[in-house]
């Protein structure tokens with residue numbers, strides 16, 4: 001199975017080709033760009049959930065697949081960052097091609113709140129290399145990736161949640177977002193119980 005930086009490379013090429021394919025297939029117009037925005041939001045969601053739940057799933061449901069997921073957590077996270085920066089790129093393309101449509105689809109508060117998620121994504125991606133992680137130190141690294149992870153989770157919860165009343169199609173996406181939080185919280189409470197039991201004995 002593909003793993004490590006090769007996984008990041010393969011996924012980045014596939015997502016780049018998918019984005020160009022959607023836009024070119026639609027005649028390079030604003031509707032094609034919208035398709036690419038939605039497609040990259042979906043690849044981002046899947047990759048984010050895989051990185052966000054990797055350790056928790058390997059704890060709760062140990063198997064070959066979840067161990068692969070945990071081993072590749074860093075690379076899934078970096079692939080998510082690539083996907084989401086493509087999302088940003090196509091959003092900027094839409095803003096330059098059709099400003100009126102861009103402002104119909106978004107607003108200042110989304111730009112500020114969702115835009116802040118990009119600061120976390122950039123910081124988390126930048127500290128996903130051995131050297132930069134060592135420079136930050138394990139305590140600060142854990143804090144950045146904990147707070148950043150949950151901020152990005154909230155961004156997905158808001159982005160998907162506000163679309164749920166518009167179309168049933170968003171229900172499975174909302175279920176995935178919710179399931180990711182439940183898995184993380186279950187693993188956390190199990191770890192706490194285990195530590196309490198060790199402390200008591």
Ligand code: HEM
Nearest residue numbers: 034037038041091105106111114115117152155156159160
């Ligand atoms: C400056 C920041 C951002 C802007 C301006 C923005 C803009 C947009 C726009 C305009 C769409 C709708 C496209 C359409 O309906 O044609 C969209 C879809 C979406 N965005 Fe973003 N976005 C931003 C950041 C984010 C972030 C940080 C997340 C999550 C972490 C996110 C998740 C989503 C999701 C889940 C969708 C729905 C995709 C679908 O329809 O399946 N976005 N975004």
